[in-house]
Amino acid sequence: MSSASGPLPIINVSALVGPASSEDRAAVAREIGAACRDSGFFYISGHGVPPELVAGLDAAARRFFALPLERKMEISMNRGGRAWRGFFPVGGELTSGRPDLKEGVYFGAEATDDEQRPLYGRNLFPAEVPELRDTVLRYLGMLTDVGQAVMRGIALSLGLDEDYFSSGYTAAPTVLFRMFHYPPSPPDSDDWGVGEHTDYGLLTLLLQDGNGGLQVHTSRGWIEAPPIPGTFVCNIGDMLDRLTGGHYRSTPHRVRNLSGRERLSFPFFFDPGWDCEVPPLPSLPQADGGRPRWDGQDLRAFTGTYGDYLLGKVSKVFPQLRDEVLDQT
Ligand SMILES: O=C(O)CCC(=O)C(=O)O
Numbered sequence: 001m002s003s004a005s006g007p008l009p010i011i012n013v014s015a016l017v018g019p020a021s022s023e024d025r026a027a028v029a030r031e032i033g034a035a036c037r038d039s040g041f042f043y044i045s046g047h048g049v050p051p052e053l054v055a056g057l058d059a060a061a062r063r064f065f066a067l068p069l070e071r072k073m074e075i076s077m078n079r080g081g082r083a084w085r086g087f088f089p090v091g092g093e094l095t096s097g098r099p100d101l102k103e104g105v106y107f108g109a110e111a112t113d114d115e116q117r118p119l120y121g122r123n124l125f126p127a128e129v130p131e132l133r134d135t136v137l138r139y140l141g142m143l144t145d146v147g148q149a150v151m152r153g154i155a156l157s158l159g160l161d162e163d164y165f166s167s168g169y170t171a172a173p174t175v176l177f178r179m180f181h182y183p184p185s186p187p188d189s190d191d192w193g194v195g196e197h198t199d200y201g202l203l204t205l206l207l208q209d210g211n212g213g214l215q216v217h218t219s220r221g222w223i224e225a226p227p228i229p230g231t232f233v234c235n236i237g238d239m240l241d242r243l244t245g246g247h248y249r250s251t252p253h254r255v256r257n258l259s260g261r262e263r264l265s266f267p268f269f270f271d272p273g274w275d276c277e278v279p280p281l282p283s284l285p286q287a288d289g290g291r292p293r294w295d296g297q298d299l300r301a302f303t304g305t306y307g308d309y310l311l312g313k314v315s316k317v318f319p320q321l322r323d324e325v326l327d328q329t
């Protein structure tokens with residue numbers, strides 16, 4: 001499969017993060033809207049997340065992944081129960097039914113054990129890398145603010161009030177965070193670190209190390225989304241595609257690590273509240289005339305809450321957790 005190197009826009013979102021004039025916010029919102037209608041992928045700069053925090057996260061994650069497998073298994077996902085937190089080893093996660101060439105740790109907003117819903121609860125942190133706890137929790141807090149800021153721009157770009165999401169779908173957002181380690185793939189490999197997929201919710205904010213490997217399926221074909229220091233890759237998920245009747249694209253992407261080095265990445269998912277239904281916005285007509293999606297799924301046909309949607313997806317990614325999660329729902 002060929003993949004041209006294609007430019008995705010870099011959008012400075014500082015006017016959405018801090019105080020700014022409504023003209024400056026509207027200008028950023030226009031850039032975001034154009035990127036969402038085009039490939040659904042763009043880079044953000046001016047987000048205000050300190051480089052030391054990013055460097056600290058990378059260093060702590062590298063320390064964790066360098067541990068022997070049995071140490072990492074001490075925080076195995078099997079121990080996270082239906083909170084869906086913890087470590088999974090290489091081959092332990094499926095994308096589109098195939099095992100991925102990566103290992104990782106799932107985190108989310110920190111909650112107590114008595115929270116009564118799946119995919120929510122206490123995080124599992126490794127005893128051997130004590131600094132990971134504060135680093136991850138600080139990062140989650142900052143990225144939640146960045147997520148709200150980008151959603152302000154998305155609201156404005158759709159002609160909505162800038163607080164449309166923060167006072168509704170993201171008043172109590174579903175926040176999930178992962179750190180992934182992709183061992184190097186042989187140069188002739190057919191296997192994917194993450195197979196082709198779209199993300200499930202509203203926004204993904206991805207931090208990747210310097211090794212590259214992310215590819216995005218735009219209307220011009222597969223293009224690379226190389227790492228750009230100081231930025232996050234931002235892409236929109238299925239719920240924003242559904243809300244906008246297909247105007248904003250939830251675009252397929254995939255990863256293969258051909259760098260010959262260990263690749264780390266950190267996707268942060270900023271999604272609607274668990275109990276929210278996310279029907280199409282009445283102000284927008286359907287965009288794509290029923291064009292079939294990459295996986296044949298019809299996003300408009302789904303009924304239920306975002307929690308229902310997410311559980312359906314999770315049970316395909318981690319079949320062994322399905323019974324645990326679904327039995328207790
Ligand atoms: O690791 C990456 O660069 C992307 C990961 C990804 O697409 C995902 O977790 O949804």
Ligand SMILES: [Fe+2]
Pocket residue numbers: 197198199204253
């Ligand atoms: Fe993704």
